[in-house]
Amino acid sequence: MPAEPPAATAAPDVLDGDIAAFVVERFLPGVDAGELDPDYDLLATAVIDSLGILHIAAWLERRYGIVLPDADLAGRNFRTVAAIRAVAERAARGEGGA
Incomplete structure (x- = not known):
C-alpha cells in the first residue's frame, strides 16, 4: 500500500x-x-528603521515560524502593520520575494 502524502500545513x-x-x-x-x-506609517514617523525591520523579521520567525526571503526585507514591506501582515502571509504561503 503506497504511503499517503504528508498533510499540507x-x-x-x-x-x-x-x-x-x-x-x-x-x-x-x-x-x-x-x-x-x-495603516500608520512606521517608517515615515521614524518608529522603526532598518534595524527595526530586522527585529520585526526575527520576531515573525520566532512567533510564527515565518522566514522572510532577503528580497522581502525592504522598507515598503514594513511601512505599516498591514504591510507587515501582508508580507508575512505571502511568505507563509511560499510567495515571498516580491
Whole structure:
C-alpha cells in the first residue's frame, strides 16, 4: 500500500493585533497597541528603521515560524502593520520575494 502524502500545513494566521502589540512593546513603550492604526506609517514617523525591520523579521520567525526571503526585507514591506501582515502571509504561503 503506497504511503499517503504528508498533510499540507496551513499558513499561520498573522494578526494585526499581534504585530501591533510587538511594535508597541519594542518601539513605542507607553502606547496602547489598540491605538496603533494598521495603516500608520512606521517608517515615515521614524518608529522603526532598518534595524527595526530586522527585529520585526526575527520576531515573525520566532512567533510564527515565518522566514522572510532577503528580497522581502525592504522598507515598503514594513511601512505599516498591514504591510507587515501582508508580507508575512505571502511568505507563509511560499510567495515571498516580491
